Amino acid sequence: MGRYILKRLLQFIPTVIGSIFLLHYLVVLGIQINGNPARAMFGERTPTPAQLQALAEVFNTSDPCLEQTGNPCLGLFWERVSNLVQGELGVNFQRIPITELISHALPVTLRLAFLAFVLQVVIGLSTGVIAGLRGEGVVDYLVKVSTVLFISVPVFVLGRLVQVYLGVEFGGVFRDSSWAPDWLTALFGVRYTPDHPWASLILPAVVLAALGLATTARLTRTSLMENLRADYVRTAIAKGLPRRRVIGVHALRNSLIPVITDLGYQIGVLMSGAVVTETIFNIPGIGGLVINGVRQQDASVIIPVVTFLVLVYLVINLLVDLLYAVLDPRIRYE
Amino acid sequence: MSDSHNVTPEATEVENNSTSVEDSTTSPSLKADTAGQGDKPRRNASLWMDAFHDLRRRPTAIISTLYILLMVSMAAFPWLWTRTDPRDCDIGEARLHPSSEHIFGTSVTGCDYYAQAIYGARPSILVALFGTLGVVLIGGVFGVLAGYFGGWIDALLIRLSEIVAGLPFLLGGVAFLTLVGTHSVWAIASVLAVLIWPQVARIMRASVISAKNMDYVQAARSLGASNTRIILRHILPNAVAPTIVVATILLGSFVGAEATLTFLGVGLQPPTVSWGVMINQAQNFVLTGYAYLLIFPAGLLVGTVLSFILLGDAVRDALDPKLR
Numbered sequence: 001m002g003r004y005i006l007k008r009l010l011q012f013i014p015t016v017i018g019s020i021f022l023l024h025y026l027v028v029l030g031i032q033i034n035g036n037p038a039r040a041m042f043g044e045r046t047p048t049p050a051q052l053q054a055l056a057e058v059f060n061t062s063d064p065c066l067e068q069t070g071n072p073c074l075g076l077f078w079e080r081v082s083n084l085v086q087g088e089l090g091v092n093f094q095r096i097p098i099t100e101l102i103s104h105a106l107p108v109t110l111r112l113a114f115l116a117f118v119l120q121v122v123i124g125l126s127t128g129v130i131a132g133l134r135g136e137g138v139v140d141y142l143v144k145v146s147t148v149l150f151i152s153v154p155v156f157v158l159g160r161l162v163q164v165y166l167g168v169e170f171g172g173v174f175r176d177s178s179w180a181p182d183w184l185t186a187l188f189g190v191r192y193t194p195d196h197p198w199a200s201l202i203l204p205a206v207v208l209a210a211l212g213l214a215t216t217a218r219l220t221r222t223s224l225m226e227n228l229r230a231d232y233v234r235t236a237i238a239k240g241l242p243r244r245r246v247i248g249v250h251a252l253r254n255s256l257i258p259v260i261t262d263l264g265y266q267i268g269v270l271m272s273g274a275v276v277t278e279t280i281f282n283i284p285g286i287g288g289l290v291i292n293g294v295r296q297q298d299a300s301v302i303i304p305v306v307t308f309l310v311l312v313y314l315v316i317n318l319l320v321d322l323l324y325a326v327l328d329p330r331i332r333y334e
Numbered sequence: 335m336s337d338s339h340n341v342t343p344e345a346t347e348v349e350n351n352s353t354s355v356e357d358s359t360t361s362p363s364l365k366a367d368t369a370g371q372g373d374k375p376r377r378n379a380s381l382w383m384d385a386f387h388d389l390r391r392r393p394t395a396i397i398s399t400l401y402i403l404l405m406v407s408m409a410a411f412p413w414l415w416t417r418t419d420p421r422d423c424d425i426g427e428a429r430l431h432p433s434s435e436h437i438f439g440t441s442v443t444g445c446d447y448y449a450q451a452i453y454g455a456r457p458s459i460l461v462a463l464f465g466t467l468g469v470v471l472i473g474g475v476f477g478v479l480a481g482y483f484g485g486w487i488d489a490l491l492i493r494l495s496e497i498v499a500g501l502p503f504l505l506g507g508v509a510f511l512t513l514v515g516t517h518s519v520w521a522i523a524s525v526l527a528v529l530i531w532p533q534v535a536r537i538m539r540a541s542v543i544s545a546k547n548m549d550y551v552q553a554a555r556s557l558g559a560s561n562t563r564i565i566l567r568h569i570l571p572n573a574v575a576p577t578i579v580v581a582t583i584l585l586g587s588f589v590g591a592e593a594t595l596t597f598l599g600v601g602l603q604p605p606t607v608s609w610g611v612m613i614n615q616a617q618n619f620v621l622t623g624y625a626y627l628l629i630f631p632a633g634l635l636v637g638t639v640l641s642f643i644l645l646g647d648a649v650r651d652a653l654d655p656k657l658r
Contacts, residue, residue: 019498021497031513160617
């Protein structure tokens with residue numbers, strides 16, 4: 001296993017550099033095709049060349065290679081990576097350091113991702129197990145249908161529907177009433193309220209978790225059904241072990257290996273999926289930063305924040321791969 | 335569905351072809367043998383005909399194909415469905431609820447919502463179509479090369495696909511599309527193609543590797559067939575099935591992806607009319623009693639995504655001989 005971990009760690013380095021480079025190249029290509037993003041700050045006004053130059057230097061877009069379409073701008077890439085290593089992410093158009101913006105937004109996104117993750121684990125696993133054990137029942141059917149359904153309904157449509165029917169229509173009952181406590185109103189609110197940092201994130205978390213939840217349930221179901229047919233389960237039953245032990249220890253523990261791996265990857269998906277959910281519910285998290293950057297055409301926010309999210313995604317995937325090797329001793333690197 | 339139609343003659347042709355190659359080289363007794371086999375009724379003409387017959391008996395496959403054909407006809411010939419111009423808007427008639435005159439109501443700017451929903455099919459489906467074509471082209475070529483040649487090409491391409499897969503498409507798409515400034519069908523389709531191809535490459539590689547070790551490939555190679563001929567004539571027709579399944583499902587997900595990117599403000603933009611643009615424009619009014627502005631385009635969109643996914647699943651089941 002030591003060899004596997006070492007190899008995986010060594011592989012991680014080129015993958016990270018490669019992914020960051022790909023992102024850098026997409027961004028550079030965009031700038032080369034569209035022109036200097038600093039110009040967007042001036043809107044309809046025409047900036048003087050001196051103004052533009054000064055701004056471009058602050059935002060690191062003065063490099064002449066940004067005018068040659070197709071040039072990968074390796075010098076700029078190297079500069080970005082070395083800044084990144086030093087934790088230097090630059091400033092936005094209002095000259096606020098990006099690190100400060102991220103440190104304010106991160107706790108909100110982490111709370112949202114955590115809630116969504118808990119929902120996935122609790123509801124996803126339990127429905128999956130019930131469906132897998134009963135087989136061909138109502139729960140099984142529900143799991144099958146909901147997976148297909150949640151895959152087909154884009155998150156933002158689901159989010160808007162939840163917002164309209166649970167937030168506006170159903171939540172309106174509580175807002176108009178005199179008896180409902182504040183947290184209940186916040187729970188079925190339309191958007192995030194800082195006064196109720198947990199309750200008002202529950203509906204967004206449901207929306208964020210929906211797709212992953214259905215996938216987790218389906219995966220648990222399939223994996224459990226497969227393992228219940230395995231030889232060692234038959235042996236355990238033949239030995240006369242109680243059903244609880246056969247299912248709990250023999251079948252379930254083995255079936256959970258792929259599920260746990262998938263759940264791990266889902267954390268990365270949740271972090272990037274938060275962009276959509278945070279937009280719908282007006283949540284001031286990392287995704288909110290990205291979307292504000294998009295609305296203000298502020299490349300100096302979008303690039304570092306997206307880079308940050310990509311790094312988080314890659315690190316989580318690495319940890320999951322390592323965890324997989326610990327959980328399943330059969331995994332060997334050849 | 336149309337894909338399997340296209341492939342069918344090719345697959346049978348390959349079979350005929352390989353027998354003719356045998357004919358010219360094998361002994362007369364073997365020749366007589368193959369001729370004798372030809373007399374038997376050939377029920378399973380090919381994998382594709384077989385799958386097609388199987389699909390015809392699946393209600394989900396039929397319904398989703400019909401729905402897709404309906405949407406494609408809207409995209410290709412919108413004038414079959416409506417005579418109203420989706421851009422002929424009267425601001426005085428903005429946000430009218432559905433009535434006999436405007437069966438889907440009118441939009442935020444007073445356009446006929448039904449006409450918009452019909453005309454909105456084209457950009458959404460074009461993005462999905464071009465995006466999927468790009469993914470299949472890039473992923474297919476890379477997958478075939480990696481699987482067939484192995485060695486350092488394989489190692490390099492696997493590494494490359496891991497790098498691309500390390501960049502979640504939503505993040506990469508937002509970064510690129512914000513900076514590129516043009517919000518055209520082409521820009522969105524190409525960003526999808528560039529970021530999603532590893533999914534197809536991986537599957538193609540796996541099926542090429544398993545096809546590569548088949549006896550008929552060994553036979554072709556020992557007869558002196560070139561790599562190009564082996565890949566095009568023998569490996570590709572036998573390895574393309576899983577890719578077609580994934581491509582069908584991707585068509586659906588890309589319809590959803592276009593709408594998501596548009597929702598985030600980096601996708602298509604008015605005056606283009608697409609389902610994503612319609613949903614995006616409706617956003618500010620959805621919460622204040624104009625839910626129909628969301629329901630109609632979102633319903634068409636979800637139906638399309640669902641149909642492609644169900645059809646993909648059905649094709650997968652039909653192509654999997656283990657399930658028969």
